[in-house]
Amino acid sequence: MTHLSTISWLLLSLASLTLAGSGSVPVTPHDSYSSSVGVLGCKINTNRVAYWPGSVDCSNICVSLSYSGRTVHLLRIDQSGGAHDVSYDAWNYLYTGKSATDAPTAGGAVQMDYEDVDVGKCKDLIHTKGGKLPLSASNSMNFLASCLGEEGSWVGSNYVLYNIATPICTYGVDEVCSLDYPAENQASCPSGIGSTAKLTSDPVVNIRYPTGEKVVAGSDVSAPTGTAAGRQVARGLLVVTVVAGWSLMA
Numbered sequence: 001m002t003h004l005s006t007i008s009w010l011l012l013s014l015a016s017l018t019l020a021g022s023g024s025v026p027v028t029p030h031d032s033y034s035s036s037v038g039v040l041g042c043k044i045n046t047n048r049v050a051y052w053p054g055s056v057d058c059s060n061i062c063v064s065l066s067y068s069g070r071t072v073h074l075l076r077i078d079q080s081g082g083a084h085d086v087s088y089d090a091w092n093y094l095y096t097g098k099s100a101t102d103a104p105t106a107g108g109a110v111q112m113d114y115e116d117v118d119v120g121k122c123k124d125l126i127h128t129k130g131g132k133l134p135l136s137a138s139n140s141m142n143f144l145a146s147c148l149g150e151e152g153s154w155v156g157s158n159y160v161l162y163n164i165a166t167p168i169c170t171y172g173v174d175e176v177c178s179l180d181y182p183a184e185n186q187a188s189c190p191s192g193i194g195s196t197a198k199l200t201s202d203p204v205v206n207i208r209y210p211t212g213e214k215v216v217a218g219s220d221v222s223a224p225t226g227t228a229a230g231r232q233v234a235r236g237l238l239v240v241t242v243v244a245g246w247s248l249m250a
């Protein structure tokens with residue numbers, strides 16, 4: 001390789017790095033909440049989640065997605081097998097301008113523009129005190145340990161652990177746990193970590209594709225009338241619904 005070729009290659013490499021946080025991707029709808037790093041769906045707006053390729057980052061977890069003059073911010077907290085999936089409601093709103101519960105639409109990949117943005121733009125999607133990322137005390141430790149070991153990472157400085165075992169909040173106890181890291185690599189919870197008690201007080205609600213029906217995650221049970229899918233209603237008001245007596249499947 002000549003000197004000039006080497007310089008050209010370096011310039012192209014630097015350009016690709018600069019543009020790595022923005023671009024255009026084919027976006028598809030996703031109707032079942034999940035998180036590969038154990039982010040708890042009952043503590044966030046599950047209607048604004050990105051299920052994208054690549055490992056979940058410790059700082060870069062907020063992405064702006066735009067189409068036809070409309071923009072949403074999404075929490076990038078799950079890893080897909082290759083597709084650029086987003087919550088069905090987010091996809092429907094970007095594509096049509098309407099919520100998936102009001103005017104559900106069917107469709108495939110739609111080319112949309114994205115940009116990685118500061119986590120502050122996603123703070124309203126996180127429903128915890130101080131906007132800290134809610135993680136499972138029993139199942140998020142590998143991810144959290146990697147972030148704690150990454151100097152200056154956003155997650156390492158902005159997390160809260162709950163004694164809830166599953167991302168869709170079906171098992172465990174809704175209580176905050178403490179972690180004395182690095183002295184200990186396991187959290188301490190008031191009721192004992194790893195509870196398998198059924199948790200029904202704060203269900204995660206999915207919006208089913210392509211009907212727009214609201215269903216309780218992990219079951220075929222229709223969500224009660226008035227329950228806000230994604231825990232967010234118009235004007236950003238938070239809805240907490242307590243439902244007793246449900247028997248939810250894992």
